[in-house]
Amino acid sequence: MSTEPETTEDAAPETPGAPAEGGAPGAEAAQDAEGTSAAAGEVSEAEAELAAQRVERERIERRKAEKKAPIEAGAKLSGTAADLLAAVRAVESGEKPPATVFEEPPPRRPAPEPVRRPQPVAPTAAPAPAAELVESVRRVLSDGGAPEALGPQVAAVLGEGADDLLRADPWQLLRVGGVRPEQADGFARALLGAECGPDDERRGRAVTVWLLEQAALAGHTALEMPALIAALAQRGVPDPDAAVQSALAEGEALAFQDGLEESGEGEEAETEAGEERPVRVLVGLERYALAEESLADGLARLINSVPKEDGSAEEWERAASAAEGSAAELIRAVARHGLVLHTGGEASRAEAAALVDAARGVGLRVWVAAHSPVGRGRFAELVRDESGVATAAGLLSGAEGPGRDPEGALDLDLLVVLDAPQLDVEAAALLTESLPDGARLVLSGDPAVLWSVGPGRVFADLLAVRRCPQVASRRPDPGPLGELVSGIGVGELLQVDAPGKEVVIVPVRDAGEAVHRTVQLVADSVPRAIGVPAEQTVVITPGHGGAAGTRALNAVLKERLNPGPGRFGGFDPGDRIAYSPTPGRTVPGQVVGADAAGLHLSCSGESVVVPKERVEQSVRHGWALTAHQAxxxxxxxxxxxxxxxxxxxxxxxxxxxxxxxxxxxxxxxxGVEQALPRAVAETPAKPRTTRLPLLLTAQVPAGD
Structure with a gap:
């Protein structure tokens, strides 16, 4: 590595507060409350996706999904009410992380419930709560000292009869994103008076559900019972066991007893002699339980079935023989199996492209699903064909892809999913269950990258259970950057030789200097010394808050690179943006203009119009991103x-x-000194509690 040669001015003193990325991941986290669109007569891609997701939930749960509406501007507030409104708005705008007791949670990404054979649906706008209901809810909120501006969101979350429900059980306010137990306690005391106490059954039940939601934000699909009991005790619930049992009895949570795997012949002998098999008790929310079970069913169907005989064995073998190295292994595995895992870094995408070409050559209808439009465009260049490449979200919503067959399954023979570690359990379940019988699925990705922002660790779980073929790429990422990243993957921060300044280290003393040097690099040093213009450079930082978070960096980068008054909701034509059409998805783009219809964006070559009431929630400046966004x-x-x-x-x-x-x-x-090599060497991914491995191993015996 080389060191940046330029000197800097004395920087301003550092100010505290950059939270971990998982705590406030920006435009994704800003989507916990779904707004309604003002675009009349036109349905956007985001609306189509949301509509498809709602219908899938109705089919699996046989009820309508509960949607969240945007918070209206509130009146002047003070005291507890102002704090409560500020907390909710902070979560929705991404300004600070939602309260959690389970690590640093990534942004929640609501996704559709899985269902086999989903039917295509006509996009419809989410109905807004009735004005009369909203007004009734506002009166209840006012009586409890909570901001009336939360009325539309509370009405949308709790549904019909929300006013009566909230008055009868004030702790239902915890269902609103950003509300903490202590704030709900204050609201309950104001409404119930002497009847309110920490041992109230309603409180224990609501806090139990809230903790499970917090666990989902941290990536868990369920919690082990001891962990949940301990968390309830920390939240002042006098009888945690009773609180959990109450939540289970009311159907607000589900309990599971999962048998643990025996480690050897001795244990098997003991079990046969009458010993009980060891179990763990898990508690989770219904939506994630349904998703995980549906995903296990769908994956088992693929693993246990024989794929359609598309192309002769000789044709597949000729295609494999024409490929090189692990690409040939991948083609042969896909020829014989319904589910194949493919691992590797950026260079391994060439192997996925070789597979696509080979499968098309033997007559398969092939589609590829990438995580982002940027990834979609990059892979389309590899296969020299944009027609068969989509985003996973576009495929699920019907906005992209082959469409559906008469039974409602995706009309394809092979689906290759890139960036597979980014699949949470709900999206993975819907993709898997959308495949027709006899189809093949390839999950391809780099297991070393950050996991999905939604609950689960699907790709890692599948790699761990070893119930389907795994093809590891032997194609290294080239150059000094490839060497550096490969070393990080195995826990080593290498000092690589970078003669062309491929890697440059810029030491700084504090956050103020870090901001100054970042702007200098983007606007001057990198264009001049490397030849990469500012519009092709992205800044990545761990969090949104703090003196060197995305908000601070985007503000100074806008002032330097595209100054303007921000007359369109804080944006000007030419601004780089990060657009989140739905929670958990970030699409880079640029502001084109604005009119009565909303903010006009260009995102990966596509025109997008964001209604003005959704701009604050779903669009932020995008010169600087978090790693999850990138x-x-x-x-x-x-x-x-x-x-x-x-x-x-x-x-x-x-x-x-x-x-x-x-x-x-x-x-x-x-500016983190030894914390960087220490993190690389000693800080792996935070563990997530999931049920998928045990569910899958129960359905697919080892060796199949």
Whole structure:
């Protein structure tokens, strides 16, 4: 590595507060409340996706999904009411992480419930709560000292009769994103008076559900009973066991007894002699339980079935023989199996492209699903055909892809999913269950990157259970950047030789200097020394808050690169943006203009109109991103900013993901000293509790 040669001015003093990325991941986290569209007579891609997701939930649960509406501007508030409104707005705008007791949660990404054979649906707008209901809810909120501006959202979350429900059980306010137990307690005391107490059964039940939601934000699909009991005790619930039993009795949570695997012949003998098989008790929310079970069913169907005989064995073998190395292994595995896992770094996408060409050559209808539009465009260049490449979200919503057959399954023979670690359990379940009988599924991705922002660790779980073929790429990522990232993947921060300044370290003393040096790199040093213009450089930083978070960096980068008054809701034509049409998805783009219809964007070559009431929730400036927002994309130059207060946010997957977004040049604005090599060597991904491994091993015996 080389060191940036330029000197800097004295920087401003560092200010505290950059939270971990998982705590407030920006435009994704800003989507917890879904707004309604004002576009009359036209349905956007985001609306189509949301509509498809709602229908899938109705089919699996046989009830309508509960949708969240945007918060209206509130009146002047003070005291507890102002704090409560500020907390909710902070979560929705991504300003600070939602309260959690389970690690640092990534942004929640609501996704459709899985269902076999989903039928195509006509997009419809989410109905707004009735005005009379909203007004009644506002009166209840006012009586409890909560901000009346939460009325529309509470009405949307609780549905018909929300006013009566809230008055009878004030702790239902915890269902609104951003509300903490202590705030709901204050609301309950104001409404119930002497009847309110910490041992109230309603409180225990509501806090139980809230903790399970917090666990989902941290990536867990369920919690082990001891962990849930301990968390309830920390939240002042006098009888945690009774609280859990109450939630189970009311159907607000589900309990599972999962048998643990025996480790050897001795244990099997003991079991046969009458010993009980060891079990663990898990508690989870219904939506994730249904998703995980449906996913296990769908994966078992693929693994246990014989794929359709598309193409002769000789044709497949000729295609494999024409390929090289692990690409040939991948083609042979797909020829014989319904589910195949393919692992590797950025260079391994060439093997997925070889598979696509081979499968098309033997007559298969092939589609590829990438995580982001950027990834979709990059892969389309590899296969020289944009017609068969979509985003996973577009495929599920029907906005992209082959359409559905008469039975409602995707009309294809082979689906290759890129960026597979980004699939949460709900999206993975819907994709899997949407495949027709006899179809093949290939999950391809880099297991070292950050996991999905939604609950689950689907790709890692499948790799761990070893119930289907796994093909590991032997194609290394080239050059000094490839060497650096490969070392990080195995826990080593290497000092690589970078004669062309492919990797540059820029030491800084504090966050103020980090911001100054970042702007200098993007606007001057990288264009001049590397030849990459500012519009092809992205900045990646661990969090949104703090003196060197995305908000601070985007503000100064806008002032330097595209100054303007921000007359369109804080945006001007030419601004780089990060657009989140739905929670958990970030699409980079640029502002084109604005009119009565909303903010006009250009995102990966597509025109998007964001209704004005959704701009604040779903659009933010995008010169600087978090690593989660950047997953699935690569840029010619990347500047990774590591201010001193970001040390606790670092982990090996975070560093691997951030550094791996660079194609030609990586600058590291380095202010964390030894925290960086320590994170690479000692801080793996935070564990997630999931049921998928046990569910799958129960349906697919080892060796099948």
């Amino acid at each position: 997953v699935g994309g690569r840029w010619p130059a990347v500047v990774v900013v590591l201010p001193g207060d970001a040390a606790q946010a670092l982990s090996r997957p975070w560093v691997y993901t951030a550094f791996g977004r660079a194609e030609r040049h990586l600058s590291v604005v380095h």
